Amino acid sequence: MADRALIIVAHGSRKNSSNEEVKALGEKVKSIQDKHYTLVMTSFLEFVTPSLEESILSCIDKGVSEIVILPYFLASGNHVTRDIPEVVQKIQASHPQVKITLKEHLGSASGMVKLLSDMAAVQTKNSKTQ
Numbered sequence: 001m002a003d004r005a006l007i008i009v010a011h012g013s014r015k016n017s018s019n020e021e022v023k024a025l026g027e028k029v030k031s032i033q034d035k036h037y038t039l040v041m042t043s044f045l046e047f048v049t050p051s052l053e054e055s056i057l058s059c060i061d062k063g064v065s066e067i068v069i070l071p072y073f074l075a076s077g078n079h080v081t082r083d084i085p086e087v088v089q090k091i092q093a094s095h096p097q098v099k100i101t102l103k104e105h106l107g108s109a110s111g112m113v114k115l116l117s118d119m120a121a122v123q124t125k126n127s128k129t130q
Contacts, residue, residue, distance in 0.1 A: 003038050003062075003063055003064045003065050003066070004036065004037045004038060004039075004064065004065070004066045004067070004068065005037055005038065005039035005040070005041065005059040005062075005064040005066070005067045005068070006029070006033060006036075006037045006039070006040045006041070006067075006068045006070060007040075007041050007042070007043050007052065007055045007056065007059070007067060007068070007069050007070065008022070008025070008026050008029065008040070008041070008042045008043070008070050008072050009042075009043045009044070009045065009052045009055075009069060009070070009071055009072060009084060010022045010042065010043075010044055010045070010072040010073070011044065011045055011046060011072075011073065011079065012044030012045055012046040012047040012048045013047055013048070014047050016048075019044065019047075019048045022042050022044070022072065023042050025042075025072075026040060026041065026042035027040075037068075038064065039059060039062065039064060041055050041058070041059070042055075043055035043056075045079050045083060045084070052069070052084065052087045053087050053090075053091065056069075056087070056088075056091050056100070057091065059098075060091075060095055060098055064098065065097075065098060065099065066098070066099040066100075066101070067098060067099070067100045067101070068100075068101045068103060069084065069088060069100065069101065069102045069103060070103045070106070071084055071102075071103065071104075071105040071106065072105075072106050073105040073106060073107060074105070074106060074107035075105075075107050076105060076107070076108070080105045084102065085102060088100050088102050
């Protein structure tokens with residue numbers, strides 16, 4: 001396996017438990033993707049560290065030759081369309097020896113409609129009500 005890293009980048013929150021949810025998700029992805037990536041990390045754009053830039057540079061410092069960035073965002077707002085690509089372009093320009101791939105944001109995934117539909121499906125038992 002080549003030295004590849006996956007960075008899941010999320011918004012970040014003032015609420016620590018929200019950030020911990022993202023980190024826990026990253027750990028679950030890591031356990032599934034450990035054959036494909038030598039590193040799986042989470043990073044954040046606001047309120048908490050590590051930042052996306054810090055995570056990318058950490059991967060480069062560890063000798064990773066390929067980095068995949070997965071934006072954990074539902075919609076293509078400014079962070080998805082502007083902020084994340086700017087960080088990636090800036091670092092790619094100064095580290096051309098590293099391949100950095102920016103994936104589409106989570107909300108654009110083809111399975112999203114089915115996921116939402118499945119979650120909204122009326123169930124007869126074991127449904128949570130609020």
